[in-house]
Amino acid sequence: GREVTEAEEEAYFFKLSPFADRIEKLLLETDYLQPRTRAVELVNNFIKPGLEDLCISRTTFKWGIPVTFDDKHVIYVWVDALSNYISALGYLNDKYDDFDRFWPADLHMVAKDIMRFHAIIWPAMLMALDLPLPKHLAVHGWITFNGQKMSKSLGNVVDPFVLGERYGADAIRYHIMREMALGADSSFSNEIMINRINSDLANGLGNLVSRTVAMVQKYFGGTLPTERESGEFDDDLIKTATSLRAKVDDFMDKTQL
Template sequence: MIHEESYFFRMSKYADRLVEYYEEHPEFIQPESRKNEMLRNFIEPGLEDLAVSRTTFNWGIPVNSDPKHVVYVWIDALTNYITALGYASDDQTNFEKFWPADVHMVGKEIVRFHTIYWPIMLMALGLPLPKEVFGHGWLLMKDGKMSKSKGNVVYPEMLVERYGLDPLRYYLLRSVPFGSDGVFTPEDFISRVNYDLANDLGNLLNRTIAMINKYCDGIVPDYASKVTPYDSELSTTAANVVGRYREAMDKMEFSTALSEIWTLIARANKYIDETEPWKLAKEEDKTAELNSVMVHLAESLRITAILLQPVMIETSTKVFKQLGLDEEPKGLQELRFGEFPHNTKVVAKGDPIFPRLDAETEVAYIQNKMAEGAKSEDTSVKWDPEQTELVSEKNKEIKYEDFDKVELKVAEVIDCRKVENADKLLQFRLASGDSQDRQILSGIAEFYPDPNTLIGTKVVIVANLKPRRMRGQISQGMILSAENPETGKLQIVEAPKGMPNGAVIS
């Protein structure tokens, strides 16, 4: 525990106002699970005031009125969002133009700073809040976080050098729902490259370019609609995909947006099988149908390349080049099926943009690269505990004397039920060695839909926490629970069943 003179920001004064803002602006914190974390972990237990200056070191920005204090780094960092735009300067043009921000996109580990401290600071200044804060997740491995000692570290530079930038960007945004934690495996990565990129997109482009050269002397025919029985379905699919893609991108549901693009790609591949252009080419009276098939395929690829631009920059350029286009980024409002430029000549011979990979070879390559970073199995020689970086969610170090003040006890759940008019609270009646049963309220109702299943469970409680009222009822302590970092699910910490009620945990 660090003792130092500090100035404090009375965050507690704004707690109710902040919760009210959350309720009135449900889109403010995304995904919604992040909002639940902020409420459950920081606000509902009682929002603490924030130390906004430090005196035990001198690096940082001095407080003008009291130079022995320096500004707490997060106060400095957060205000940069507006001071960089000229707030409170002689020229506020950029601030007035660009603030409030449409979105702050941050890692989930700093959501608290952006959705509690920052909004309250802005409220105190009388300034508008950013429209949205999106907390994205972490990229994990099957056995948890990446660690050299586990031999499961994957460096993006290695993947980009061997497979290119676009396949990695595609994989990360397609396989991992944005906002959630995701798991990387070499098998899944190579599978995505082979099936999605080489088979689906790559083959569609290769076949289209080859057929336009073979049947149309390399010139894309002019667009005509409803020439074959399958034209309308393909064009309708494209129009629907563009609409749903836009909605998904606006919500930052990138995995969904990419899935929509592959709906169009799959439909175009099926269109080839349905129309059988190789048969149309053999019949002189089917020239119109053959031309329609060629332009519909070329147009599907043009739409695909435009939609892929935010994610696969290099791939889009390659598709445009093979189609003979110099396509500029186009707003989705202006994107229409059937606008392929007149008299466009495709390349004479298209190179595969995603050659198919030997899955076994490439999976082994990635695994070997992961293993190269692993530490020796004999960790007893190299392990130095003094070099261990200790990780703490709280970022607050305490001394033993401080911990010794906390009294943990074993308690048995005698009864458990939901608190009336409080969706998140459970009311526990506990036998914990007191003169009679005690009551604790806990905000874990969403994780235990049937509270009766907890009756008889031995739990660990903080027995000497100062009682406080919640929803008009007394809560006499705290029940310990653990949070799964991958799912966000809370689970009560259970005590050994054989321990007597009231046994002190030390």
């Protein structure tokens, strides 16, 4: 509610422009970022207009990581936050020794509101350090609850452990894959969850299994006849089943769930 006033402050900047071409190629010419629409959005909104340098220090407060060569400055957010991904593994410190074991990450998954920092600034930092980038970056949408973004400040966060106890882990996994497409916002409520479980799993899959078992019991005494030989239909079914794992692995590698 206070009046906005202009202010000046001495600060250090991270020069991003030298990395613009490399990051643009990373986003547009590789499968680094999924979904593809987000990569195009980032390039058009931030790289094409000219990549602006990033303010990385402040002098108006003392809380934070001191700049080693200038004690008047402390590191400003995002540089310290992003570097946690490698410093927590042991990069340039002797407290942990997991960096070589776990870096680079196979998949980095973030929400759409922080994708610029993870798809542009973080790769530029790693390029400047001559360190490998995460192998893939997946950007997901927001999960809304009763039409609002879930957040701790709003107090509308749904505890996944409570959901697991109520519905079971497999039902939650199915609901996420069925209702929450990567990159798009999705809505959650207990009513949506229950309706999906009832319609797809109980009524759809449950009825299919029930009818199949009933027919096996009615016509074959609950067992497969020993004299039956496999036919063309069986071969097609076996081929489909054996090839399914490779397809699933490929879709998971591409975060196309």
